[in-house]
Amino acid sequence: MYRDPVESFEPLHSPLAATRTLRVGMIGIGTVGSGTFRVLARNQAEIAARAGRAIELVIVAARNLERAAGIVGDSVALTADAMQVATHPDVDVVVEVAGGTGPALDWVLAAIAHGKHVVTANKALLAVHGARIFAAAREQGVVVAYEGAVAVSIPIVKALREGLAANRIEWVAGIINGTTNFILSKMRDEGLDFAAALAQAQALGYAEADPTFDIEGIDAAHKLTLLAANAFGMPLRFADAQVEGITALQGLDVACAEQLGHRIKLLGVARRQAAGVELRVQPALVPSGHLMAHVNGSMNAVMVKSDAAGLTMYYGAGAGSEQTASAVIADLVDVARLDGVAAAQHVPHLGVHAHATKALAVLPRAAVHTSHYLRVPVHAVGQIQAVTACLAEQKVPVRQVALAAERPGIGPQVLVLTGPVVQGTLDLAVHALQARPEAAGPVVTLRVEALEG
Template sequence: MPPVRVGLLGLGTVGGGVVNVLSRNAEDLARRAGRRIEVIHASARNLSAPRICSLDGLLLTTNPMEVVENPDVDVVVELMGGMSPASQLIRRALELGKPVITANKALIAHEGNELFELAQSQGTVVAFEAAVAGGIPIIKAIREGLAGNRIEWLAGIINGTGNFILTAMRDEGRTFADVLSEAQILGYAESDPTFDVEGIDAAHKLTILASIAFGMPLKFDAVYTEGISQLQTEDVRYARELGYQIKHLGVARRHATGVELRVHPTLIPERRLLANVDGVKNAVLVWGDAVGPTLYYGAGAGAEPTASAVVADLVDVVRTLTADPNHRVPHLAVVPDQVTDLPILPMEAVETGYYLRLTVEDQPGVLANIARILANHGINIEAMIQKEVSAETAHLPIVLLTHPLREATMNAAIDALEVLESVRSPVVRLRVESLSG
């Protein structure tokens, strides 16, 4: 069989990683795919920039559309990131009937529905394993490996930058801002870190995971998203005293009435495997009705881990995805006419446990007032830490854990608590997930 000829859009870190992996493992890949896989044409913004890979034998251009249009290119790999021109390039490739492989989570989360429809109508595919959790084959695990299950929920640490920051805040007692600066110097965080620390990147990935888990269209706009930039070091410490780790989780859960989609800092019992996933690593816990819990762990970013996922998609394209459409793994895990538009629950309807930290004046009756307000809202306290009064401020922190209850109820209770004169606003509120079923 002749080699599969790849056109590569983007020669940055991940693009360079793909060139290196394809070249280093060329023999093994040919043994697996039954054909050699060769990059023949690549585009980059600046052809004289330094590269992590050799460019020997590559046709190069600054115009990515040339790569897409090159009739010798069988498969297009898009690693430029961003919405435009990636969107136009992928659409053109699909119009030409060429399979597309991309690591572009933002583009898939926002435009996946149309891209998949276009691919389907052109008899080709968009593969996007690298878009979620880097080198962990989580798309394949859910879409194929757990195909026998009704997926009930999943929860994942799906942003390595955020997890690096949380791990350092915990281990070194440092502030968010301090660790972020270090992460930027180390290259773990972008100079504009908004996508990572405000949960937007995690929301992109959660959107994709939820759609393949539940067989529903991509709904990025429906994700409730809260970042870690407001997280205080003392809450990380108090959480540990209570036996919890704080992780920035993406959670998708199916209910009779709809689906929850949310990204926020979350307290997890410290014995759970997910609570022990540290640094830049990612992990996703998936609960299927037949299999129960399964967990997938590994590198969520980086040149070669991401290249691992891109190349796996390339092998898949060669092995199976270019087969007769009746013998193909569907984009969203279910055949196109069976994708079901499930309602997304508003955050107010979601139930979780809560961690509350109130800063109160050290006066008689304060705790009784707090307890009365919580009781009036039907809220049970599961654990409490009451600290010494601070010498400087004459203020006292009270930390509470509640049983699971509806967000709407907690919102009302917090409003009532913040009205108390002896309670300083705002009340700090974090969510708790037991991850047990």
């Protein structure tokens, strides 16, 4: 039923006869893989013109060969053995879109060892094992490209390493998980609590049956790790990232943030400081007039502050089959342009300049310096002064204070926006507040990000 992949390769006769076709093997043909096949087939003439040579998918590895045949027809060889794709002599570049950090690592390392370029949308694989993968790629003189692993349709990796190559990057911040952004948008727009918004996201296909990686901030942290490495030339430091998801976020705080002129977004922030780099994912308040506050639904956006270009912002779809395929194929075009030239001219590998900045440490949580939102439950509305007095005693600057709008069944709540303060100082102030007799419950804190130049 299926052609023998070893005997199935035929040269593609193309108007670009003077340049050999780039032959692609793909591991996985699920959401991203099927989108990649469709876009390659539909736009083959435009892609070849832009790449300077034809790009042909010649073999696919899939668990379900019958399903795969229904997608690719008889135009592509099929195999159930992913390692056959990774090591096949007639494949120039391996596209890994199966996901995971187990077998995928073996496939990618095998492809590199056999002198093949690799394109992947697997952010978890790179965040966890990237140092090993990129070291192997440098040794073999091949490209590992990963635009689809970071922000789907947004070409942010290319922007950082090429468009902003003249700049010293000061910080990168973004909404880089579409699932959580959809949930937060529903909580704000429809007044849903977290559980109801998550259920709606699952019903509509925006969230997986097991949404842990998304809602706990892990997926965003994988992507942020890659962004930081590109922005600062630092090694991949996923294990050191401070990660907080949205599972504990209450609808009350979403509403109170609105009252204070802010919206809550799950942000990934990588910021260069004199003592090191902040590398953190957390729900944070953003001023409601800021562009980032208007990134809604499953959309993504990344903002970069650099010394010469200033503030730049990149916006696009945060999920989708063909949206991710667009990034995967853009990487293939880069490989097609550079395959066969000197290795030093390849699309830069992550960490290739890490020796210049390897001393950059990831700052501990206590050292992060931001403004904060506090919601302090109190026994009576007249106790607002006790809250501000306690914060003053703890050397926490207060920028704005208000009483939350009354809500049925909820007692008085003092809302505070602080000025910039080190997290360790804020933690001590919260401890002191909760020990006060005026406190009627746990103090809720969230960071506030101005995202200004």
